Amino acid sequence: MFADVSEKLVDAWRARASKEYPANMERMKPPRRLTLLAALCHVRQTEITDSLVDLFIQLVLKINLRAERKVDKELNAELKKVRGKEGMLLRVAEAALSEPSGTVRRVIYPVVGGEKTLKALAAEAAANEARYKARIRTVLRSSYSAHWRRMLSPLLGALELKCNNTAYRPVMDAIDLLQRYLEQPLKEGAFFDPAEWVPIAGVVPEPWRAAAVDAKGRVERIPYELCVLVALRDAVRRREIWVVGANRWRNPEDDLPADFEDNRDVHYAALGQPQGAGEFIAALQGKLRTSLDRFEQALAEGTQPRQHARGIAEAGERHLRRPR
Numbered sequence: 001m002f003a004d005v006s007e008k009l010v011d012a013w014r015a016r017a018s019k020e021y022p023a024n025m026e027r028m029k030p031p032r033r034l035t036l037l038a039a040l041c042h043v044r045q046t047e048i049t050d051s052l053v054d055l056f057i058q059l060v061l062k063i064n065l066r067a068e069r070k071v072d073k074e075l076n077a078e079l080k081k082v083r084g085k086e087g088m089l090l091r092v093a094e095a096a097l098s099e100p101s102g103t104v105r106r107v108i109y110p111v112v113g114g115e116k117t118l119k120a121l122a123a124e125a126a127a128n129e130a131r132y133k134a135r136i137r138t139v140l141r142s143s144y145s146a147h148w149r150r151m152l153s154p155l156l157g158a159l160e161l162k163c164n165n166t167a168y169r170p171v172m173d174a175i176d177l178l179q180r181y182l183e184q185p186l187k188e189g190a191f192f193d194p195a196e197w198v199p200i201a202g203v204v205p206e207p208w209r210a211a212a213v214d215a216k217g218r219v220e221r222i223p224y225e226l227c228v229l230v231a232l233r234d235a236v237r238r239r240e241i242w243v244v245g246a247n248r249w250r251n252p253e254d255d256l257p258a259d260f261e262d263n264r265d266v267h268y269a270a271l272g273q274p275q276g277a278g279e280f281i282a283a284l285q286g287k288l289r290t291s292l293d294r295f296e297q298a299l300a301e302g303t304q305p306r307q308h309a310r311g312i313a314e315a316g317e318r319h320l321r322r323p324r
Contacts, residue, residue, distance in 0.1 A: 002042055013039035046247035053236060053249045059155070060233040063148050063226075080136055136297040137211050141222050145186065149222075150231070153182040160244035163231075164253065168240050170199035174228045183222060191218040198224065203231050 002010050017025070017036035025033055091111040099107050109115055157177055163172050177198065191214075194196050198219045204227045212223040235241040236249060243249045243284050260267055268275050274283070 001038060010039050010043060014043040043247055046250075049159070049243060049246040050248045052155065053243055053246060056155055056159070057233050057237065059148070059151065059227045063140065063144060064230070067136050067143060070139055071135045133207060137208070137223065140226055141211075144226055145222050149182075149225070153179075156182070161242045162244060162251065163235075164251070165240050168202070168235050170202040171228070171235055171241065173197075173233050174199045174203045174224075175232060177212075178225055182225075186221065190222070191220055192224070194218065203227055215288055251284050 013036050017040035020036070028036075066248070088111075090109055095107050095111045105115075109118070156175070161172065161175060163169070177192070177196065179190065200209075200213070200219075202275070204224065208227050209221060210225060213219055232241065236243070239249070239252045242251045257267060258265075264275065274280050
């Protein structure tokens with residue numbers, strides 16, 4: 001409705017409509033009253049849609065964080081029962097600090113009992129890492145199926161998702177599949193119908209493959225749904241997938257001026273940026289390299305390295321900041 005109208009003008013109409021009393025609105029002429037009410041409803045709809053997208057992103061993040069915190073608490077209690085690791089770590093730290101230029105074989109091996117002990121510790125750490133990830137997957141499946149899953153059907157049903165990038169087509173297909181099965185109780189089947197085409201590549205990360213796909217090639221619904229939600233969250237945050245009716249999460253192509261393609265050189269000149277990607281990267285690398293050289297010189301001279309470090313960060317931020 002307001003595609004050809006300035007956002008500032010629509011916001012001004014919305015602000016005026018929200019401040020008017022109903023009696024004043026009723027006395028207005030119909031064209032003015034309807035315009036103000038339409039602007040109010042339009043902006044409010046975009047705000048509600050943005051809030052729903054924010055809620056979805058926070059919900060998926062919360063599911064993962066709670067599972068990680070629960071597993072961290074369990075494993076920390078177990079690690080305290082293991083004897084000897086703290087003392088060995090202390091001896092390694094002391095040996096490394098006392099002779100920082102020495103080799104690992106000459107400095108570290110003697111204080112831990114040789115190479116065999118370190119290999120055993122590395123193998124144990126790797127086993128603990130695998131167990132940690134497996135435990136997180138178990139906790140995620142349990143909490144999601146028992147509590148979080150019931151919220152997703154109405155939330156996803158209220159959002160109309162679109163994508164302009166064909167690379168994310170598997171995620172969109174997975175979302176369509178997910179929405180068809182969300183209303184189906186898990187007791188009717190823990191796996192997707194074998195006749196369904198279930199996208200795996202680009203949706204299920206490698207560490208989750210064994211949890212989502214069994215030995216018979218069947219895809220289990222709960223772990224697959226978790227993978228789809230994480231993939232959707234990441235794609236929405238990158239704006240590869242956008243939401244119809246939103247403002248902050250709208251089609252990224254709408255952020256460009258209507259005549260951008262016809263007057264690309266004019267707009268790039270106004271931004272002060274080159275049109276070629278290689279030229280842009282070379283200029284950015286040159287500025288960062290200059291800042292790093294100044295930072296190194298400041299460290300050598302002992303003169304306020306913090307200001308140079310801030311200059312490096314600001315140089316990168318100015319060029320890599322995402323446009324709003």
